[in-house]
Amino acid sequence: MPSISALTQPDETITVLPDGQLQIREATFITVDGEIDPSYPPRYHRYVLVPGDDLSAKSEKIKAIAAAVWSDAVIAAYRASLQTFAG
Secondary structure: OOOEEEEEEEEEEEEEOOOOOEEEEEEEEEEEOOEEOOOOOOEEEEEEEOOOOOOOOOOHHHHHHHHHHOOHHHHHHHHHHHHHHHO
């Protein structure tokens, strides 16, 4: 009997938006006996991190990109934009 499981490839695509938000797309593949089975399409999951979010549980790749993008000025500008929308 073949061994079937799911393999998630985190941080497959990371997009930096103009306001500093990070959009992350992860892909999950079905594996059979340790090999990705091409007959099953990947399933995608997306989420967003905003400037100043806690990154302690995130990958080193995400931490490095956030460190390069999220300066104090970017975090302050993002938070100020939230105040504009909140009224």
